[in-house]
Structure formats: C-alpha cells, structure tokens
Amino acid sequence: MTGTRALPSSPRSQAGHRPRRGRSLLATGAALAAVVSSGLLAPATASAAPGHAHPHAGIASVQKDIDALVSEGGFPAVLGSVVDGRGRIRDLAAGVSDVTTGRPAPVNGSVRIASNTKTFTATVVLQLVAEGRIGLDETVERYLPGLVRGPGGDGRQITVRQLLQHTSGLPDYDDVVYPGWAETGLTGHFTPEELVAAGLSQPATPQGVFSYANTNYVLAGMIVEEVTGRSVADQITHRIIEPLGLRQTYWPADGDLTIRGRHPHTYTQAEAGGPLTDVTEIDPSIGGAAGQLISTPHDLAEFFTALLGGELLPPAQLAQMKTTVPAPDLSLRGIDMQYGLGLASHELPCGVEGWGHGGDLPGVHTRNTFTEDGRGATLTVTGEPANADPEDLHQYVDWENAVDDGVCAQPRR
Numbered sequence: 001m002t003g004t005r006a007l008p009s010s011p012r013s014q015a016g017h018r019p020r021r022g023r024s025l026l027a028t029g030a031a032l033a034a035v036v037s038s039g040l041l042a043p044a045t046a047s048a049a050p051g052h053a054h055p056h057a058g059i060a061s062v063q064k065d066i067d068a069l070v071s072e073g074g075f076p077a078v079l080g081s082v083v084d085g086r087g088r089i090r091d092l093a094a095g096v097s098d099v100t101t102g103r104p105a106p107v108n109g110s111v112r113i114a115s116n117t118k119t120f121t122a123t124v125v126l127q128l129v130a131e132g133r134i135g136l137d138e139t140v141e142r143y144l145p146g147l148v149r150g151p152g153g154d155g156r157q158i159t160v161r162q163l164l165q166h167t168s169g170l171p172d173y174d175d176v177v178y179p180g181w182a183e184t185g186l187t188g189h190f191t192p193e194e195l196v197a198a199g200l201s202q203p204a205t206p207q208g209v210f211s212y213a214n215t216n217y218v219l220a221g222m223i224v225e226e227v228t229g230r231s232v233a234d235q236i237t238h239r240i241i242e243p244l245g246l247r248q249t250y251w252p253a254d255g256d257l258t259i260r261g262r263h264p265h266t267y268t269q270a271e272a273g274g275p276l277t278d279v280t281e282i283d284p285s286i287g288g289a290a291g292q293l294i295s296t297p298h299d300l301a302e303f304f305t306a307l308l309g310g311e312l313l314p315p316a317q318l319a320q321m322k323t324t325v326p327a328p329d330l331s332l333r334g335i336d337m338q339y340g341l342g343l344a345s346h347e348l349p350c351g352v353e354g355w356g357h358g359g360d361l362p363g364v365h366t367r368n369t370f371t372e373d374g375r376g377a378t379l380t381v382t383g384e385p386a387n388a389d390p391e392d393l394h395q396y397v398d399w400e401n402a403v404d405d406g407v408c409a410q411p412r413r
Contacts, residue, residue, distance in 0.1 A: 074383075077264040078094045081297035083305055083376040085411050110294055113366050116366060125342075127239055135160065136159065144223060172213040191285070192288050221289025250295075260294070297379070324338035330344065356369045364381075375410040
C-alpha cells in the first residue's frame, strides 16, 4: 500500500505512487530493496540517538545521510537499522515523531510494514510445504474449492507457487476497495473474502507473467488457515515471531487501529508541499496476509537475516523461495528486478546480489536489502518527500538508492 497525501480523490494516487499498472496499495516499492545509506557497522543491538555522532565513521556517515533525508528530503522522520557481515545491528533515527509537538523520532520505533508481511506469509507457506501439508504446484482449488471464480481468474488453473510468485494472472483488489476505505478515513474493515471478491471482479492479467497483486497473498493466507485450522496471524506468530524473539512484531487484532509502544506518527499530503494529514491510526485489514503486520526496523533486520541464513526454512524450500522470474513492474530505478516466492532480488552496486521486500501504506514506506553474506539494511520513512509529486514513485529514487549504498559499505564476515 502506499500513499502520502490527504485522503484522496483517486485510488491510484493513494495506491502506491504507481506510474504503471502492477503497483499496489501494499506495493513492494520501486526496488523492494531500499534502506539507509552509505556505510554502517555495529555492535549488536546498539542504538544511536537522532543526529548523534558515532565513534565509527561508517555509522556517522549513515546518520548524516538519514539526517539529510529529513532536512533536505522533507520526510518528517526516518528510522533505520543496518547489519554488518558479523550480524551486528545498529539502529538509527532522524526527524520528529510528531510534527505538532516536535518530539524526536523514536529509535527503532514501531511502524506498519505493509507488504513486508508477504515475506512472512510466504515463509509460513513454505514451512507447510516442507511438512508435506501444502504442495507448491497444487491448485488453489484443492485448498479453497469454488472460491476463485470470476473475470479475474479460476482457481482450478492457478497454483500455490503462482500465488507466491505473482504469476497467477489474478488482478489486484486495491483500486476496487481503496475508494471506500478512503471515504471512511482509512478505518473501514474488510474480510479476506471481500478482498478476494474485489480482485476477482477485475479483468485477469496474463498468467505466467509477473504482475504484482495483493489478491495473491490474501489467498495464500486463506490456504494457510484452511490447512492448519488456525489463523494466518497465529501461524506467523508461532512459527516466526516467537522463535526469533521479535518482541515488537505483531499482527494487530481486528478493529485495532492503534500501534503499540513507541512509534512515529505517519502523514499524507494531498499535493506536494501541502498540509499534512495524520494517518497513524488506520484499519489494516485492507492488507491482511498481504500487508497487515506491525514491526520495527530492528526486528525486520533480524527476520531477513534469519531467513537468508537458513534459520526458518530447510535448504530445499529456501532455494524455491529464491528461484525468481523477471519483475519489470518493480524495476523503476533502471535496475533488473527479479521476484521469487515472497522475496525479491537485484544486483547491488558492489556486484553482490541483494534480497528483500518492501511495503507502502498511506504515510509510511519501508524498504529492505540483505545479502547472503550477512549484510543488510532496512529503512522506514514517514510521509513523502516535501517537494515530491504524491503520484510519482520515481521521486523516491534517491532514498531507495541510499539503501543499496549502505549495504555495500558494510564489512563482510
């Protein structure tokens, strides 16, 4: 999901700053791989106060870049975590949590991570594949008989793998449901069935070709629930969040519009330079298994590091997750993007492959990039750049490039 403007007129303007079809409310972001900029190191779980100079030059450089995203880019706040090749994490922040009070942005504050949820959902599905309870190449019909029927697709012709890879041909539901959500002040509630029905009402896209659609992951979550008899929220909690000790990551309960703990406010604006509207409290059910989780930059760094390090999936399933197809919809920076099963990849400037995801909701945007040798970064910004056209995702290029540069600056093991 994306958007950073006052509650809108056009669903497309709020649905991901997307310049082309294929972006979505819970978009992965231009490169799905963005985060802090240049240099970083860190003793495990150390934190830096906003604007505070660090003894390590790399950290000071990153803090300087984050500060610039606030002072020059116009973001109210920027939160980030960076991982070096030894697995040491440094948390950084800049800007203000609340533009009214001027309260400093919290280091490692909680945010809505939107489409980063997809990687959690895909991980659970692949764990169930490893247990023999789900078949990647089985049809959706096998698990959800009769549910997927409509102009948008037929579950008898779509596999679980295609859901996770966004090659199912199913259209996205965001343009259908967003106008009504906006009319409620982003507080309207949706069931998974309603989201899927909205997606199926739209024309299908070509099957076998990457086309990003939240509908795919809502269905994947429904399959998890059908197979296990427990909610996808419960499965993500017990299979990923609790084992990794991600204490600030959680699935908000139905009707919970708030964010627990210390968190920055998030803002939208109707036009570049216009007044800000606080959209911190929203109903996240529009995302479901495609984008409902709340987390922190540090927890996301822990999650992606563990995932790529083989802690959450057996080798065979991790290899499946990293088997990719071209994803031109995501290649907005002139970078060749690939998408696997809930995980995207691209080549970093230092010649190393970066893996991650990203997520956008009105007022909050998160990007991640991690490497197989243990380096990585995750960055969240609140609002959009002060002078950016709210409908133009290309305006985000500078801060997304900063993520790749930050990862490359980290020392290897």
